[in-house]
Amino acid sequence: MKKKIMRRSLSAVAAGLMGALLVACGSASEPAEVSEITDSAQETPLAEQPADDSLEEDVKAIVDRGVIKVGVKNAVMGFGYEDPLTGEYTGLEIELAKALADKLGVDVEFTAVTAATRTELLDSGDIDCVLATFTITDERKESWDFTTPYYTDYVSVLVEDSKGIKTLDDLADATVGVSSGSTSAKALVKAMIEKGLISGDGFDEESFDPATWTDGIKFQQYDDYPTISTALSAGEVDAFCVDKSILAIYKTEGRSYIDAEFSPQNYGIATTKGSGLSKVAEELVSESFENGTIDKLISENGLD
Known part of the structure; x- marks a missing residue:
C-alpha cells in the first residue's frame, strides 16, 4: 500500500481549522512509498501535548510514534483526491485528517483505501482511522466506532x-x-x-x-x-x-x-471500537461544527 508522511506546516484552510483546535498543520501528498516532505511554508511550533498519563493507551501509542495513519480516498473530488501531476491531496476529508493530526500534535500519513479495503486495514492496525466517504450504518456501528456525521450525501x-x-x-x-x-x-x-x-x-x-x-x-x-x-x-x-x-x-x-x-x-470518521481515538475524533468533529470549519470546507470543496 502506498503511503507518504505529511509534515506539519501552516496552510490557509488548515489555519482556519485550528481556531478551536491546536496549532500546526500538515501539507497533503500522495500515498507513495513512505518518505518525508517539508513544505516551504514557515514551520509553526507544536502545541504542548497532554501529559502521557492523561492519554488512553492507543492515543499514547500514536503520540509516541509521532504519526497518525489515516485511510483516505485518492480519486474522489472534494473529499480525498490526489493530483496526478503534483501528488498533492485535497478535499474535505484530507483537511479533517490533518486537523486530527494537529489536535494530537503529530504528523499525518495517508494510505489510499477503497470501500473493499478500508475496514480490513483498520482492523489489522495498518491505519488508525478512516476518513474515506464511509457511510454510517447500524450494522457497521456494531464493528467500528463512528463520529457524528460530517457530511450527508x-x-x-x-x-x-x-x-x-x-x-x-x-x-x-x-x-x-x-x-x-x-x-x-x-x-x-x-x-x-x-x-x-x-x-x-x-x-x-x-x-x-x-x-x-x-x-x-x-x-x-x-x-x-x-x-x-x-x-x-x-x-x-x-x-x-x-x-x-x-x-x-x-x-x-x-x-x-x-x-x-x-x-x-451519512459520512463519519471510523475508528476501532471502544478506542481512545474514537473520543478524540468525535471532539474534532464537534468542535469543527461549532466553529464553522466544516461548513467552510464543504463550501470550499464545492460540496454544498
Missing part, C-alpha cells in the same frame, strides 16, 4: 446518454456497476422495491449480497470507481451507482444522472 445512478436510461423505471433488467464493499447496490434495490418496480421477494437488508441478487436488476462489483467508469464506457454495465458526490467526477460529456436520489449517506 445521497445515492444516485450515472448512465451513458446513448442508453436512454432516465429513471429508476428504465433500470429494469439492467446490469449496474458498484464498488465492492459498498452499500450502493442494496440502496438501489431498496429504492426500486419501494417504488414497486421489483417485488422484493427474498430481500433482506442484513443478508443482501449484490453478487447473488437477480430480481429485476443485476450487479457487477469492481475494486474501485475508475474501473466502474471504464466498464460503463465499454458497455460492460448499463449504469454506475454510488453516492452522488463520488459520481460527480465521472459525469463527463455524454453522461447524465437518472432522475432519482435516494438513501441518505
Whole structure:
C-alpha cells in the first residue's frame, strides 16, 4: 500500500481549522512509498501535548510514534483526491485528517483505501482511522466506532446518454456497476422495491449480497470507481451507482444522472471500537461544527 508522511506546516484552510483546535498543520501528498516532505511554508511550533498519563493507551501509542495513519480516498473530488501531476491531496476529508493530526500534535500519513479495503486495514492496525466517504450504518456501528456525521450525501445512478436510461423505471433488467464493499447496490434495490418496480421477494437488508441478487436488476462489483467508469464506457454495465458526490467526477460529456436520489449517506470518521481515538475524533468533529470549519470546507470543496 502506498503511503507518504505529511509534515506539519501552516496552510490557509488548515489555519482556519485550528481556531478551536491546536496549532500546526500538515501539507497533503500522495500515498507513495513512505518518505518525508517539508513544505516551504514557515514551520509553526507544536502545541504542548497532554501529559502521557492523561492519554488512553492507543492515543499514547500514536503520540509516541509521532504519526497518525489515516485511510483516505485518492480519486474522489472534494473529499480525498490526489493530483496526478503534483501528488498533492485535497478535499474535505484530507483537511479533517490533518486537523486530527494537529489536535494530537503529530504528523499525518495517508494510505489510499477503497470501500473493499478500508475496514480490513483498520482492523489489522495498518491505519488508525478512516476518513474515506464511509457511510454510517447500524450494522457497521456494531464493528467500528463512528463520529457524528460530517457530511450527508445521497445515492444516485450515472448512465451513458446513448442508453436512454432516465429513471429508476428504465433500470429494469439492467446490469449496474458498484464498488465492492459498498452499500450502493442494496440502496438501489431498496429504492426500486419501494417504488414497486421489483417485488422484493427474498430481500433482506442484513443478508443482501449484490453478487447473488437477480430480481429485476443485476450487479457487477469492481475494486474501485475508475474501473466502474471504464466498464460503463465499454458497455460492460448499463449504469454506475454510488453516492452522488463520488459520481460527480465521472459525469463527463455524454453522461447524465437518472432522475432519482435516494438513501441518505451519512459520512463519519471510523475508528476501532471502544478506542481512545474514537473520543478524540468525535471532539474534532464537534468542535469543527461549532466553529464553522466544516461548513467552510464543504463550501470550499464545492460540496454544498
